[in-house]
Amino acid sequence: MRASTTATASAAAAFGAGLRAGRIPVEDTPPGAPGAYIFTMPELPEVEIAARRIARAVTGARIESAVAPGMVTMKTFDPPLESLAGVAVEGVRRRGKLFVVELGELALVIHLMSAGRLQLFDKRASLRDRASRLLLRLDGDCELRLREFGTQQRAWAKLLPAAAVESDEAVATLGPEAWPAPSAPELAALLDQPRHLHPLLRDQRTIAGIGRSWVDEILWEARLSPFKKGSELDGEEVERLRVAMDGRLGAALEHYEQVLGDTVPDKLPMPLAVHRRAGEPCPRCGTRVEAIHYRDYVLCYCPQEQTGGRVLKDRRLSRLLK
Numbered sequence: 001m002r003a004s005t006t007a008t009a010s011a012a013a014a015f016g017a018g019l020r021a022g023r024i025p026v027e028d029t030p031p032g033a034p035g036a037y038i039f040t041m042p043e044l045p046e047v048e049i050a051a052r053r054i055a056r057a058v059t060g061a062r063i064e065s066a067v068a069p070g071m072v073t074m075k076t077f078d079p080p081l082e083s084l085a086g087v088a089v090e091g092v093r094r095r096g097k098l099f100v101v102e103l104g105e106l107a108l109v110i111h112l113m114s115a116g117r118l119q120l121f122d123k124r125a126s127l128r129d130r131a132s133r134l135l136l137r138l139d140g141d142c143e144l145r146l147r148e149f150g151t152q153q154r155a156w157a158k159l160l161p162a163a164a165v166e167s168d169e170a171v172a173t174l175g176p177e178a179w180p181a182p183s184a185p186e187l188a189a190l191l192d193q194p195r196h197l198h199p200l201l202r203d204q205r206t207i208a209g210i211g212r213s214w215v216d217e218i219l220w221e222a223r224l225s226p227f228k229k230g231s232e233l234d235g236e237e238v239e240r241l242r243v244a245m246d247g248r249l250g251a252a253l254e255h256y257e258q259v260l261g262d263t264v265p266d267k268l269p270m271p272l273a274v275h276r277r278a279g280e281p282c283p284r285c286g287t288r289v290e291a292i293h294y295r296d297y298v299l300c301y302c303p304q305e306q307t308g309g310r311v312l313k314d315r316r317l318s319r320l321l322k
């Protein structure tokens with residue numbers, strides 16, 4: 001673990017410069033975006049910090065009742081939610097981007113998808129709160145609430161026997177955790193696929209926990225092109241990627257530990273250097289950060305350090321020209 005601690009410390013230090021300059025962007029609604037809220041899907045550091053904070057607050061609390069106002073939220077019906085009445089919360093942990101709420105012989109597996117949040121409230125939800133998807137009412141009037149913003153209902157939960165969690169499809173198909181990072185040989189074997197690094201690192205079956213925000217940051221930190229294929233990486237590049245992955249995710253978590261209090265807000269102050277920073281100077285070399293717009297996300301990179309000086313074609317523009 002020494003190597004990963006060092007990597008985390010160096011990434012945190014490299015990042016300090018940006019933080020001191022007040023460059024902590026808050027991910028929020030882009031100008032002109034439709035709908036009231038556009039949320040970034042929580043990834044490994046965001047789910048991990050939420051799991052830690054919730055675990056700290058609710059471990060030992062007893063569930064009075066559990067209800068699912070979300071019509072399609074529960075993906076299981078046996079055992080029924082009613083069986084949670086009287087059960088104590090034994091812990092809350094994370095696997096990939098999933099929460100696992102440990103409930104003795106049972107466990108709740110929760111996926112926030114892109115717009116869900118799992119939060120603790122000291123009052124019970126109003127029946128008119130249309131964002132409510134799943135409510136765990138705890139003794140002392142506290143409520144653990146799965147909420148989802150926007151009109152789509154995509155966040156989901158499964159109530160399973162605790163022993164069935166690891167073999168559940170959502171968990172069993174996950175690759176190893178991105179943080180702490182796997183060993184270099186293990187990572188090299190995982191990434192040895194003829195696929196571009198950007199989608200490959202976001203593929204939860206390959207490695208678990210990275211999404212659209214942190215993939216940009218990790219590739220930038222490692223100075224690797226998002227379009228390099230996993231199978232084209234040499235040993236030195238795999239190691240750079242491993243250190244960047246471990247360092248940036250670890251530093252993000254450390255950052256959240258320092259800046260967040262007992263509760264995790266809807267919008268997190270994500271310590272990002274290039275993601276959503278197109279047009280700004282690269283914090284390392286000053287080159288303009290470029291972006292490629294896809295239908296529902298944006299890929300950001302530094303051309304000077306990642307693509308050999310080449311600015312890649314933005315598909316949004318080519319689509320407009322068709």
Ligand SMILES: [Zn+2]
Binds near residue numbers: 282284285302304
């Ligand atoms: Zn740069």
